[in-house]
Amino acid sequence: MAKALIGITGRRWSAKTLGSHLPKAMHELSFDLHFSDYPRSVALAGGLPVELTRDAEVAGIVERIDGLVLSGGADLDPRSYNAQPDENLGPLEQDRDDWEFALLDAARERGLPVLAICRGFQLVNVAFGGTLHQHVELEEGVGHPQWDVSGRRLTHEVRVLDATIASTLFPEALGVNSLHHQTVDRVGDGLIVSAVAPDGVIEGLETPDGSILALQWHPELLTAPDRSFEWVVREASARMKREASLRA
Secondary structure (H helix, E strand, O other), rough: OOOOOOOOEEEEEEHHHHHHHOOHHHHOOOEOOOOOOOHHHHOOOOOEEEEOOOOOOHHHHHHOOOOOEEEOOOOHHHHOOOOOOOOOOOOOOOOHHHHHHHHHHHHHOOOOOOEOHHHHHHHHHHOOOOOOOOOOOOOOOOOOOOOOOOOOOOOEEEEEEOHHHHHHHOOOEEEEEEEEEOOOOOOOOOOEEEEEEOOOOOEEEEOOOOOEEEEOOHHHHHOOOHHHHHHHHHHHHHHHHHHHHHHH
16 A cells, blocks of 8 residues: 655745845745655655645645644734734744645544644644633743754653553653744643643643644654654554545
């Protein structure tokens, strides 16, 4: 059987952010940005990674992939959870918000496994009706926005809760990186908390049906192959086999 095809979302920036690396005539163009650690992690876990574009029809994309990774990136627009913007809010990417909410909805409708990371974790919470704290400072709690520390460095632990998907993948105490300045406020309807930092910040969420695993940290930057990427590839492969047996 073919390997599972895992779609990975990314960012879209103006080409002028590259400055002198591109001629001025190209500054009004855009480029899609996919950090290479995401597809590398999918490949090491045994899947076939594909970097998705928002120019294609969402339904068509989800029909062709076997699993979805919602990657990290910009802050969500707080209007998506009926909040006013905080003064410490980072740059917003409304078109990405709309695209990824649509991808998540389509993936849920088709029953695809979804691995959601950092921004993706927060997007899942909001999609289920939850809200976010828009900003935490470095000196608060265990110090979450570690912008000046390598993302491959473990900066604090999380406690993984029993009887969750996460507990089948990770030890009870797990060292993680921390590259976020926003945290979960109200947990989305029906979501299960699966990991918590020592200061009480929620670091893991999942759905009762086992189709969505959402992590606040960046596993793609840590030891590979990572268990969460192995999970999404394994679940996607199992779903492919079930579909194949029904067609036989």
